[in-house]
Amino acid sequence: MAVLVTGGAGYIGSHMVWALLDAGEDVVVFDRLSTGFDWAVAPEAKLVVGDVADKDLLMATIRDNDVDAIIHFAGSIVVPESVSDPLSYYENNTSNSRTLIEAAVKTGVRHFIFSSTAAVYGTVGADPVTEDVPRNPDSPYGMSKLMTEIILSDVAKAHDFRFTALRYFNVSGADPKGRTGQSTKGATHLIKVACETALAKREMIEVFGTDYSTPDGTCIRDYIHVTDLANAHLLALKRLRAGGESLIANCGYGRGYSVLEVLDTVQRVTGRPLPIRYGPRRPGDAVAIVANSDLARSEFGWQPSHDNLEEIVSSALAWEDSLSRRNTPR
Numbered sequence: 192m193a194v195l196v197t198g199g200a201g202y203i204g205s206h207m208v209w210a211l212l213d214a215g216e217d218v219v220v221f222d223r224l225s226t227g228f229d230w231a232v233a234p235e236a237k238l239v240v241g242d243v244a245d246k247d248l249l250m251a252t253i254r255d256n257d258v259d260a261i262i263h264f265a266g267s268i269v270v271p272e273s274v275s276d277p278l279s280y281y282e283n284n285t286s287n288s289r290t291l292i293e294a295a296v297k298t299g300v301r302h303f304i305f306s307s308t309a310a311v312y313g314t315v316g317a318d319p320v321t322e323d324v325p326r327n328p329d330s331p332y333g334m335s336k337l338m339t340e341i342i343l344s345d346v347a348k349a350h351d352f353r354f355t356a357l358r359y360f361n362v363s364g365a366d367p368k369g370r371t372g373q374s375t376k377g378a379t380h381l382i383k384v385a386c387e388t389a390l391a392k393r394e395m396i397e398v399f400g401t402d403y404s405t406p407d408g409t410c411i412r413d414y415i416h417v418t419d420l421a422n423a424h425l426l427a428l429k430r431l432r433a434g435g436e437s438l439i440a441n442c443g444y445g446r447g448y449s450v451l452e453v454l455d456t457v458q459r460v461t462g463r464p465l466p467i468r469y470g471p472r473r474p475g476d477a478v479a480i481v482a483n484s485d486l487a488r489s490e491f492g493w494q495p496s497h498d499n500l501e502e503i504v505s506s507a508l509a510w511e512d513s514l515s516r517r518n519t520p521r
Contacts, residue, residue, distance in 0.1 A: 193217040193256045194428070195300075197243055197291065198264030199236065200227025202378075203306065203362055203417055205371040207262060208233050210421040219256045221249070222265065226375050233370070243287040249294040260302035260428055261295055263288065266336075269379050270310065270475040273332035284335035289342055296350050302431040303343065303354040304424055309413070309443065309480045311337040311358060317411055319445045319483035322358070330475030340439060347437045355427040355435075360413035360443030360482045362420055364503040365510035372510030381450060382414065382504060385457040386511040388465050396465055398450055400472035403479075409450035411479035413443035416497035416506070426491040438490055443482025444498045453500070460504045 194211055198204040199220030204227065211218045218236040221243070232238050237256065241248045243265045252258070266284045267273065273280040288305070295303055310333030311326045328334040343354045363382040365372030373383045388396040401408040423442050430438075448456075458465055487493040497503065 192259040193219050195219050195221055195253060195256070195258045195261045196264065197221045197261070198227065198266065200224055200229060200232050200238070201264060202373045202375065203420065204264040205231040205233070206366055206417045206421045207264065207424055208236050209366060209370055210425055212236065214425055219252060219258065221252060228374060231371050231374060243291050246290050246294050249291060250298050253294060253298040253300060258298070258300055260304070260431070261291070261300055262304045262424055262428070263291060264306045266306065268332065270330045270332045271473045273330050273335070274474040277331035280331045280335045281338075284332070285338045288339040292342060292346055296346060296352055301352055302428065303352065304427055304431070305339060305343060305354060305356040307340055307356040307358045307439070308333060308336045309358050309360045309441070309482065310477070311340070312477075312480060314477040315480060317405070317447055317479045317481060319481045320441070321483045322439055322441055322486055329477050332475070344437070353431055353435070353437045355431060355437070356439045357420075357423060357427065357487075358439065358441045359420060360415050360441070360480065362417050363414045364416040364418065364497065364506040367418060367506060369509065369513060372507065372514070374514060381412075381453055382457070382507050383511070385454055385465060386504070386507045389457055389461045389463060389508065390511055390515065392511070392515075394466065395468050396454070397468045397470045398454075399470055399476065401469055402472075405449055405479060407449050407451045410476055411447040411449050411481065413445065413447050413481040414453070414500060414503055415443050416495070416503050419495040419497050423487060423491075423493045426493055430491040435490070438486070440487040440490060441482040441484045442487055442493075443484055444495060445482055445484060447479060447481040448500060456500050456504050460501055460508065
């Protein structure tokens, strides 16, 4: 039996592949390599280059590799881009996910883990948010993920099919063993951009909005180390295989940091100032979003071990430095 990881050549997906292999699983990666890299896929995993929109190739891959579980990361993730180009997000995140879910049902795959997002909530304030609060996405990105959650829920009621949707908060950092990290050129993740700026790969970092209703006027987010997130997927998979029912759960630490607090941490870790430019708000950005992850802790025993912003920043910096020395096209 094997686990199929869509988007397994990307940032979070590549960490998931290593975590699965470390746990003794056979892994098949399905990725069109639009933002991911073949070199980011662990050598022990099988890579199939393809688009999640290709149902026939998906079904053949599932059958040929005796896949019993799917972990779905493939998708588009840039909030402002989703505002300017919503149709592409509904195609890539919602329509293509529907195709993958159909392929799973038709091939008898019963276990499905979906990469959802805290963006389904919209702006909810600085208090930790639970899974049962009203969902009111501020962007097509968040809505495209929420629509996929709805599809999963409906399919689970109609078929022998169970899922876990993990609503990520701000995923950051890199593999502590240095095997993979955030490698996408032009990425928009705050810590990634700040690390690139600290290493002079960018001229400056821009802060989008300083007039939010927060203590320092900048947005507040809950930053989770990518290794803790990958471990949450492992535990969620174990729970599903043991007969656990479908579940939607948050993955975050329950503590928020503002944009300026994150930049201060990067400056403290590197010991050098960052060139910062202050600009207007970006469309689609929520003011503040922080996780209550009690459900993940109680349902599948998730216990984060990297809940430290300086550790997250340090691992991201180490990976960014290693990218500078790679002889691999980016």
